[in-house]
Amino acid sequence: MGVSLKDVAQRAGVSIKTVSNVVNNYQHVTPKMRAKVQQAIDELGYRPNLTARHLRKGRTGIIALAVPEFGNPYFAELAGEVVDAAARHDYTVLVDHTAGQREKELLVCQGFRSHVIDGLILSPIHLETEDLMARTETAPLVLLGEREYEAPYDHIAIDNVAAAREAVAHLIALGHRRIAFLGSRTGQERQPAHLRLRGWREELAASGIAPDESLVVVTDGYGREDGAAAMASLLDRGERPDAVFAYNDMIAIGAMRTITERGLTIPGDIAVVGFDDIEESRYGATTLTTIAPDKAAIARLAVDSLVERLAGTPVAEPRRPRPGYRLVVRESTTPRASTKPREASGPPS
Amino acid sequence: MGVSLKDVAQRAGVSIKTVSNVVNNYQHVTPKMRAKVQQAIDELGYRPNLTARHLRKGRTGIIALAVPEFGNPYFAELAGEVVDAAARHDYTVLVDHTAGQREKELLVCQGFRSHVIDGLILSPIHLETEDLMARTETAPLVLLGEREYEAPYDHIAIDNVAAAREAVAHLIALGHRRIAFLGSRTGQERQPAHLRLRGWREELAASGIAPDESLVVVTDGYGREDGAAAMASLLDRGERPDAVFAYNDMIAIGAMRTITERGLTIPGDIAVVGFDDIEESRYGATTLTTIAPDKAAIARLAVDSLVERLAGTPVAEPRRPRPGYRLVVRESTTPRASTKPREASGPPS
Known part of the structure; x- marks a missing residue:
């Protein structure tokens, strides 16, 4: 062809x-x-034919993206962006899921299929700095996500503390004072909710509101069911926050379901803010106010980093770029102006 | 280790x-x-060490799963099931997305990275029988999804006509007569909505209701935005169905958003049924009645087929197994018994 x-x-x-x-850009050509x-x-x-070019260089032209789960739309949307960003460098992407398990993260990180991939983009949940320092696999690795590591790898993540503070500041500006945090984990100092929870604490304190630790709910995971259960446990023990800041949109959506089931209104009784801006957050009966990380920028920075490492750029100083984010205000904090029928035509039947 | x-x-x-x-199961061992x-x-x-075993057999131990899009949770959930099913045969899965484009489907189908994968599971949207007949790549291929092909490949799909009929029968049993179909495509006789639309027509006709083609809405794609736009166009031209059967849950969720925005109630004014049973359908303010295909069975049948083909089983008679499905009735057709507050404790504030 x-x-x-x-x-x-x-x-x-x-x-x-x-x-x-x-x-192939060899030097010995006049x-x-x-x-x-x-x-x-x-x-x-x-x-x-770029696949052939990759092969001649001893490469496969494939990079792996390892995410905690396919089922979380944030990672599905991010994966789509990574596929696009990689295609611009003529790389194809193998998407792997670690199920958020430390063993699988270790396996992926150690390059269990380095015969197939040229480099790895990993979004870890449980991996520790020691695990990264013990890594012997030589394929380039770029980290994504909220965990902080002292390891010589490029790491792409938005400023989670600042983003969380902006979400909480938005709720405070609307007059809310009893603001719950859903999605902490036990032993949270080393867990992913750490930075967002820190943002919650810092912003409350900066506004003269003592952070009420009884409004922090630990969850088993980051799914809708975890959010629904967290909200139920809060209400069941008699806590009635006037707002909720959730670790992510999935937890927020689960919490909203529980609030609705209890016959309470959003945002009238309880306002809700999420984190991730997954597409679903724009389509509920009550759309969700959320922090929207710039997923395209995250993907582009990760792929660019990996491609540079593949080109042999030495990692003297691991890079920590900060992709942007923005607060997107929707109905879960600011109610719709009108809910009256506004059909353009057609008689009510 | x-x-x-x-x-x-x-x-x-x-x-x-x-x-x-x-x-390695060689024969010359007593x-x-x-x-x-x-x-x-x-x-x-x-x-x-199974990766090494695969390599000794001239294989990579990797099968590809090509789906139209990562962003559709149905495929994300299915991919998770395929990963699990493949792991039981010591295969890892490379997930690819075709963006629902015929060119990418052709590319994947023609084995553009056959040096990496042993076999392919493909969920096509635009591929034609001729494309499959013209395939020269020898790696085993198993098809998923609703399209029907006259080609010598195993094809795993639920009975879409029967499932659609069950969804429509449920609406008719609830007393609905003006039942719209959202998610048809132009030139639909060769398009994926074909079988589900046929089920809609057949069940209406069987119940003595003349299928009203003005209630069939063509969409550009299968996303939430398509469903929202389809519902809006229906209402804008003065059609007011008393129920909607959507091609999939994404379209149903978009339609529900539009119904809510117009100040109409679900299911009071318009009942809604989807197709796929994505997790999201269980967490909206109004949960979604839907057809739930047995995703684990689909994944298992697809991987088993591929593994048999890899073991050399000749394809005399391509197999067409029919995984199961069930209608899951939720609030979008049958309202919640009570929406009164039922907090276990805690005073209303």
């Missing part, structure tokens, strides 16, 4: 080997020869 | 080569020798 290396060689009047050297081949490439619209 | 081939050989008093022959090695394996708890 299309133009071959041979066609380019014939047009340029050089050997196939020379064309190959130009296409500028004149390079220009000649490039002209033929441009005239014929030749597009190199 | 753990017990090696060498340990087994020493315990059994045989050569490493003999142990390897037993582990039953006595096999028993001896097996005993040592059992005593030591040896677990073969």
Whole structure:
């Protein structure tokens, strides 16, 4: 299909080997020869077979993205962005899930299929700095997500403390004082909710509100069922917050379901803010106010980092870029102006 | 880590080569020798390194699953099931997305990375029978989903016509007569909504209701935004159905958002049934009645088929197994008994 290396060689009047050297950017090609081949490439619209190029360099052209779970739309949406970002560098992406288990994170991290992948983007939950320091696998690794590590790897994450503070500040500005945090974990100082919980504490304190630890609910996981159970346990023990800040949108959506089941209104009785801006948050009967991390930027920064490492850039100083985020205000904190029927036409039947 | 081939050989008093022959199921091993090695394996708890086994057989131990999009939770949930099913055969899964584009489906189908994968599970949207007949790639292929093909490949799909009929029958039994279908496509006779739309027509006709084609709404895609737009267009042109059967849960969820925005109630004004039983359908303010395909069975049947093909079973008669499904009745067709507050404790504030 299309133009071959041979066609380019014939047009340029050089050997196939020379064309190959130009296409693969080898040094031992004269500028004149390079220009000649490039002209033929441009005239014929030749597009190199990049999988073959990767293979000739001893690479597979595949990078792995290991996420805690497929079932969390945040990671599905992020994976879509990583696939797009990788395609711009002619890489394809193998998506793996660790089920949030430390053993699987270790396995992936140690390169259990390094014969297949050139590099790895990993979003860990339980991995520790010691695990990363003990890593012997040489394939480049880029970390995503909220965990903080003292390890020589690039790490892409938004400023979670600042983002959490902005979410809480929004609730305080609306007059809320009893603001619960759903989605902490036991032993939280080393757990992912750490930074967002710290943001909750800092913003409350900065606003002169003593953080009420009885409004912090530990969850088993980060799913809708965890949010529903957390909200139920809070209400069952007689706590009635006037707002909830959830670790992520999934927990927020579960909490909203419980609030509705209890016959309470959102945001009238309890306002809710999530984190992630998954598409689902825009389609509920009550849309969800949330922190929207710039997923495209996260994906682009991660893939760019990996590609640079693959090109041999030494990791003297591991990079910690901070992709952007924004607070998206929706109905779960600010009610709809009107809920009256506004059909453009058609008689009510 | 753990017990090696060498340990087994020493315990059994045989050569490493003999142990390897037993582990890899080669024929030229006497039953006595096999028993001896097996005993040592059992005593030591040896677990073969399966990646190495795959490689020795000229395989990578990786199968690909190509789905239209990561963003649709149905495929994310199905992918999780396929990963689990594949792990039971010591295969790992590379998840690919075709963005529902025919070009990418063709690319995947033609094995553009057959150097990496042993076999492919593909859920096509636009691929035609001719495309499949023209396939030259020899890696085994198993098809998923609603499209029907006359091609020599195993194809795993629930009975979509029967499932759609059950959904529509449920609405009719509740007294609904004006039942819209959201999620048809132009040129639908060759499109995925075909079978579910046929089920809608057949069940209405069987119940003595003339299918009203003005209640069939074509959508651009299968997302929430498509469902929201479809419902809006129906209401905007003055059609007011008393029930909606959506091609999938995503479209149903988008439609529910529009119904709510227009100040109408679910199911009071308009009842809604979806298809897929994604987790999200259980957590909205109004939970969604839906058809729940047996995703675990679909994944198991697909992986089992692929593994059999990899083992060399000839495809004389392509198989068309029918995994099960069930109608799950929730609040979008049958309202909650009570919406009064039922907090176990805690004073209303």
